[in-house]
Amino acid sequence: MQPQAPAALAPTHPVAFFCHFIFKVAALVFYIMCEVVNKGQFVTNFVVCIVLLAMDFWTVKNVTGRLLVGLRWWNDAHASESGTAWRFESLQEGQREINPHERRWFWIVVVANPILWVLSAFSAFLGLDWAYLLIPITGVILGSSNLVGYFKCSKEAKKSLQSMGTNIISAAMQNRLQAAIGRV
C-alpha cells in the first residue's frame, strides 16, 4: 500500500493567495480612511475605490477561485433559448489537489467580504452620507455575486462528484464481484 501524500502538502499559490486578500482589504481600508486622509476629493476617492473593487472582483472570479479552490463560474448568453445559462466548472477528480488551508481561507474571505460591505453601507446610511453610500453598495453587489457564484459552483461540484463517485463505486464493485466470482 503506497503511502498517501497528505493533502496539506498540495501545491500552494502564495501570490494568488495574497492577491485574494489585498484588493479587498485595500478597498475597505481606503474607503474607511479616504475622508480622513484625502479630504474633499470625492471624485478621486470614489474612482479609486471602484477600481479596487472591480479589480478584486475580476481577480477573485477569474484567478484566485481557479487556483485556490479549482472552481469557476460564468454566464453563457448563447446557451439556451430561454436566456442565459450559468455555467460552473470544477476540477476533475485527480486533476489537481486543493490545499485545505487555502480552501478554508478562500471561503472565509469570500463570505466575510459582502458582510463587511453591508456593515459599511449601514454606517454610511446612518451617517447620511449619500454620496459615499454608492461605494459600499457596489461592494456588496460585487462581493455577493462572487459569493453566490462560487457557492453554486461548489454545490454543482459536490453533486457531480457524488454521482460520479456512486457510478465508479458501482462499476468497481461490479468488477471486483465478477473477478471474485470468476476466481472461485
Next chain:
Amino acid sequence: MAWPGQPQQPEAEQRLFEGHVPSVPSSTSLPGIAAPSGAVPSAAAPTGFGGGGGGGGGGWDENTLDEPVWHTLKRDVITIGRNLRSVLIPINWDFTNSSAALGNWDLWGPLIFMLSLAITLSAGEKKPSDVFALVFTEVALGAVVLTVNVILLGGDIVFFQSMCLIGYCLFPINIAAIVCLFTRIKWLRLLVLLVCLVWSSAAALPFIGKTVVDRRRALAVYPVLLMYTSIGWLALVKS
C-alpha cells in the same frame, strides 16, 4: 518553475479509486501571476467581468481551470474590443442577426464609460461630488430600469446583454462630454452633442427594437433615447 504557457501537467491522471493521491508537480503558483504582479493591477482594471469572464458561446475550451492568467486577461480584453466595435459601428459585420453580436456580454466597457463620463461631467464644477454621484446613479439605475422595461414589454432580450448594450452606447456621449469640457462655444457643443446622440441612438435602437413586437417598439425605444438625451443635456449645460 513551469514555463508560463504550459498547463499544469499532473504527473498522472490517476483516478481516485486507484489508491493513491496523484502527485502534482511541486511547481507552485503560475509564473504568469508571479511575474507581472505589478502589471496585473493596472491591466486588470479594464478587463471583462460578468458574462465576459468566459468567452461565452461555443468557442470556449471547457477546461480552463489551469490556463495561465495572461490567457484570461487576453480573452477578456478581446471581448471588450469586439463588443465595442460591434455596438458602435453598427454595420453588419459578420453576424447574421445583431443580437448574436453581444452574446459575449461584459460589463467592463460600461463601467469604464460610466466612470469617465462621471469624471468629465464633474470636473471643474463647484460641487463635483454631487454631479458625480448624480451621473453614476442615473446611468446605473437608468440602465437597470430600461432593461426591466424592455423585458416587461415582452422583449426577448437577456438582462445583462441589454445592460451591456446600453452601457456601450454611452461611448459617443462620452466623446460629446469631453468636447464640451474643452469648449464653451454653444453652437459647437450643440452640434457635437447632436451628432453623438444620433450615433448612440443608431447603435442602440436596432438591438432593442428587434426584440419587441412592432406595436411596442416605440415604448421600448423612447426611454432609452430620453436617458441619452438627459445625459447629453448635462454635458451641454456644463459650466
